[in-house]
Amino acid sequence: MQQKIKILGILSIGIGFLSAALIFFGMKGLFLSLPVGFLGMVCSCIYIFLDSKHSINKNKFTAGVIGVILNSIPILLIMVLVFLNKGKH
Numbered sequence: 001m002q003q004k005i006k007i008l009g010i011l012s013i014g015i016g017f018l019s020a021a022l023i024f025f026g027m028k029g030l031f032l033s034l035p036v037g038f039l040g041m042v043c044s045c046i047y048i049f050l051d052s053k054h055s056i057n058k059n060k061f062t063a064g065v066i067g068v069i070l071n072s073i074p075i076l077l078i079m080v081l082v083f084l085n086k087g088k089h
Contacts (some may be wrong), residue, residue, distance in 0.1 A: 001058055008047045014067025015040030016070025023074055040071035058082040 019040050022033035042066035051057050052065060 001054065005047065005050050005054070005056060006063075007042060008050070009067070011064050012040055012043040012067030013070065015043060016067045016073075019087050020070050020073045023077060024080065030074060034078075034082045037071040037074045040067055044071060 015036060019033045019037035022029040022036060025032075044064045047067065048062070048064035051062055057063075
């Protein structure tokens with residue numbers, strides 16, 4: 001079980017890096033990074049749930065937390081763009 005949880009943590013970080021990297025490809029990349037980030041967020045939440053259920057990792061910054069941070073970057077960028085454009089009108 002620990003091996004599966006470890007693989008899920010690595011997968012959530014990998015999807016998070018992919019989601020964050022897609023931002024640099026313009027608007028098409030930004031809109032593509034949203035579903036990828038959602039998938040990574042699901043993996044991260046499952047990792048955090050299983051990790052806390054089985055008490056495997058005692059660190060504060062686990063792979064799930066890092067995955068959540070990386071997968072939320074596209075949503076935060078869209079929020080910043082909305083607020084910056086709202087001030088111009």
